[in-house]
Amino acid sequence: MQELAYTLLTRHREITTPRTFQLLGMEWDLLPGVYAPHLSQSSALYAEWLPYPVHGSFCEVGSGTGYISVLAALRGCASVTALDISEAAVENTRRNAERHRVDSVVRVARGDMFEPLTGEDRFDVIYWNSNFVEGEPADALERAFFDPGYAAHAAFFRGASAHLEPGGRLLLGFTDLGDERRVHALAAEHGWRPALLRAAKCGTENGHIEYRLLEFTQAG
Numbered sequence: 375m376q377e378l379a380y381t382l383l384t385r386h387r388e389i390t391t392p393r394t395f396q397l398l399g400m401e402w403d404l405l406p407g408v409y410a411p412h413l414s415q416s417s418a419l420y421a422e423w424l425p426y427p428v429h430g431s432f433c434e435v436g437s438g439t440g441y442i443s444v445l446a447a448l449r450g451c452a453s454v455t456a457l458d459i460s461e462a463a464v465e466n467t468r469r470n471a472e473r474h475r476v477d478s479v480v481r482v483a484r485g486d487m488f489e490p491l492t493g494e495d496r497f498d499v500i501y502w503n504s505n506f507v508e509g510e511p512a513d514a515l516e517r518a519f520f521d522p523g524y525a526a527h528a529a530f531f532r533g534a535s536a537h538l539e540p541g542g543r544l545l546l547g548f549t550d551l552g553d554e555r556r557v558h559a560l561a562a563e564h565g566w567r568p569a570l571l572r573a574a575k576c577g578t579e580n581g582h583i584e585y586r587l588l589e590f591t592q593a594g
């Protein structure tokens with residue numbers, strides 16, 4: 375299974391200079407070392423599946439190129455916060471927000487999970503298309519694929535409730551290349567109960583991947 379993740383990683387390693395790509399009929403900036411959404415069929419799926427609260431607030435953790443954050447702004451969210459641990463991803467998200475003229479709506483910050491936020495930052499939707507494979511990343515690009523000990527997933531579940539509005543929604547993009555049972559167990563430790571919102575199995579040159587949009591609600 376993890377071979378599929380390594381194949382995708384190898385395709386990312388071939389990107390060594392800034393370039394642009396097409397996705398959803400739009401042009402986007404891509405910096406080397408940043409997760410490239412046009413290389414995965416999941417990107418168009420998540421763009422279509424996600425709820426964008428019109429006049430509301432949207433937070434994307436691990437924004438990468440920022441294409442979802444930009445879409446959230448273009449689809450009517452009043453405020454969008456894009457967070458990423460990678461310096462290149464933060465710069466990439468800024469560039470795409472500027473390219474699509476939503477930089478006044480999209481706030482971008484660098485840090486580990488919710489670290490850049492204050493206690494006053496609360497959102498109607500928090501979303502993360504996560505680095506779904508448990509493993510040790512060798513560099514910033516690999517951190518888009520591997521989460522050591524699922525520590526970032528644990529931080530996501532630990533920190534989310536402090537940043538959700540009442541009735542706010544917590545969403546995670548995941549795949550069957552990851553260990554979903556372990557993620558459910560981590561969620562449960564912090565009082566979250568999972569539900570599968572959408573799923574699609576997609577063919578690749580090396581096999582199939584199932585992309586899964588999960589929603590977590592507070593148990594009890």
Ligand SMILES: C[S@@+](CC[C@H](N)C(=O)[O-])C[C@H]1O[C@@H](n2cnc3c(N)ncnc32)[C@H](O)[C@@H]1O
Nearest residue numbers: 409411436437438458459460486487503518526
């Ligand atoms: C699978 S990529 C998704 C990128 C983008 N959201 C997309 O869908 O194209 C996961 C992203 O999470 C970021 N990330 C990984 N661990 C993180 C952490 N602890 N805190 C914040 N961002 C993190 C990575 O840098 C990467 O940009």
